[in-house]
Amino acid sequence: MTPCQLPAPSEVHMSAMLDPARLATLLARQRHRLVSLPASDGIELHYWQSAFNEPVTLDARGDHHRVLFTYQLRGRTQCWLDRGTASRGEYMRENAGSIQFAPGRHSRFHQQGACESVSVAVRPDMLQDWIGELDRPLRRSVESGACFMAGYRGARLHEAAYTLSRALKHAATTTPVTAGASLVREGHALLLVGHFLETGRASGGRQGRVVTHRQQLLAARDHLLADLARPPTLAQMALEAGISAIRIQRGFRELFGHSVYGLFQQERMREARRRLRAGGVTVMEVAFGLGYSNPSHFAVAFRKQFGVGPGEYKRNQPPTPAGSTPWQSDAAPPSSSAP
Numbered sequence: 001m002t003p004c005q006l007p008a009p010s011e012v013h014m015s016a017m018l019d020p021a022r023l024a025t026l027l028a029r030q031r032h033r034l035v036s037l038p039a040s041d042g043i044e045l046h047y048w049q050s051a052f053n054e055p056v057t058l059d060a061r062g063d064h065h066r067v068l069f070t071y072q073l074r075g076r077t078q079c080w081l082d083r084g085t086a087s088r089g090e091y092m093r094e095n096a097g098s099i100q101f102a103p104g105r106h107s108r109f110h111q112q113g114a115c116e117s118v119s120v121a122v123r124p125d126m127l128q129d130w131i132g133e134l135d136r137p138l139r140r141s142v143e144s145g146a147c148f149m150a151g152y153r154g155a156r157l158h159e160a161a162y163t164l165s166r167a168l169k170h171a172a173t174t175t176p177v178t179a180g181a182s183l184v185r186e187g188h189a190l191l192l193v194g195h196f197l198e199t200g201r202a203s204g205g206r207q208g209r210v211v212t213h214r215q216q217l218l219a220a221r222d223h224l225l226a227d228l229a230r231p232p233t234l235a236q237m238a239l240e241a242g243i244s245a246i247r248i249q250r251g252f253r254e255l256f257g258h259s260v261y262g263l264f265q266q267e268r269m270r271e272a273r274r275r276l277r278a279g280g281v282t283v284m285e286v287a288f289g290l291g292y293s294n295p296s297h298f299a300v301a302f303r304k305q306f307g308v309g310p311g312e313y314k315r316n317q318p319p320t321p322a323g324s325t326p327w328q329s330d331a332a333p334p335s336s337s338a339p
Contacts, residue, residue: 014064014107018046018121030056035168039185042123047168048116050075055112062102066121067142069196071097071152071161074226075115080108081148090148092117093240095222097152097161097196101142118165120189127193135197151242153219157195164188216243217251224260228268229291234260269305272298276314283310 016022020034032050039045044066050056070092077092082105092098100107101124124142131139141147167188177185199215220241223232234245237260241248252260268290275286287298287310302310 012058012060014060014062017058017060017109018044018064018119026058027056035171037168037171037185039120039189040182042126043186043189044121045164045168045185045189046119046121047165048119049169050111050115052112052115055110058109060107060109062105062107064121065103065124067099067101067124067127067147068119068121069097069099069193070117070119071157071192073116073118073161073165075111075113077115077117078110079148080110081146082106090150092150094226095153095158095219095240096150097157097199098150099138099141099147099152099196100149101145101147103145105146116165118161118168118192120164120192122189122193130193131197138197152196152199153241154195154199154215155218157192157199158218158222160188160192160195164192213243213247213251214255216241217248217255220248221252221256221263224264225267228264228271229289231261231264231291265301266305269302272302272310273306273313276310277317279314279317283314286310 012026016026018034018036020036023032023034030050030052032052033048035045035047037045072092072094074094076094079090079092079098079100081090081100081102090098127142128139133139138147138149141149167184220237220243223237223240232240234248237248238245243251249260252258252263256263258266272286272290275281275289276283281289283299284295287295290298292298292301299309299311302308302313306313
């Protein structure tokens with residue numbers, strides 16, 4: 001399948017990729033949504049959601065003088081950055097964050113399928129004031145003008161990104177901003193950037209190695225539970241989390257008290273119960289929606305976990321108010337209940 005051909009010019013300014021109106025023209029026939037809101041002077045918030053049936057590639061030139069802290073909540077984005085003497089591809093992976101700053105340089109972004117991410121854009125001088133000499137690798141990378149640092153993971157970072165994504169997804173962009181709303185936006189931005197910096201600092205020293213291993217297990221769990229209809233393989237989890245399959249199996253039992261499949265099945269049945277309790281769906285719809293091709297297998301699994309069949313459980317629930325479909329509302333992310 002060849003990448004979707006975008007209208008000329010083939011290279012756009014990075015600022016256009018962060019402007020909802022300009023991006024809507026560029027991606028006129030593609031399913032996407034971009035919400036961009038100011039948080040405070042020198043800080044902006046961005047929420048991105050897309051569902052590209054075919055591969056889409058955007059070539060951009062960095063005219064946007066902001067350091068981008070981006071957390072990929074869903075899907076994967078392949079990035080290519082011109083570093084001058086060396087250019088290479090990077091990946092913004094699901095349930096992981098990256099930091100980018102490349103003014104004047106050429107970048108390429110490639111996506112396909114469902115993607116969702118949040119970004120905080122910070123003026124470089126503000127970031128330098130925040131970090132001082134506390135994060136020298138990041139400071140040097142930003143000062144180089146060819147910064148792309150990926151692999152930021154952690155339960156608190158994930159939770160902060162998820163919370164920000166829900167706030168931006170449902171934000172009213174046409175009504176006046178109150179003082180309280182402005183402070184909340186700035187708080188979201190500072191919290192996300194703060195967790196980025198804390199996650200980065202956790203990579204050094206003996207204590208850092210312990211924290212990193214736990215974060216790797218949390219990342220593996222997040223990847224496992226990202227789609228309760230299609231579980232990833234152990235090999236895929238190991239690749240995403242940067243940890244061996246054997247350590248994942250051992251770590252899951254130690255940290256979560258379950259095998260990998262046991263945890264997945266527990267959460268899948270909990271989601272099934274939630275959907276049945278919310279109403280508006282049949283048992284068969286819930287079964288198919290959670291990856292079961294045979295509803296009887298779903299019924300056996302449900303009864304095994306809760307001691308009652310799904311049909312009986314559904315019949316015992318109070319009726320759902322007309323017009324409501326609560327099972328489709330936003331649910332807490334896997335990391336929000338991190339131990």
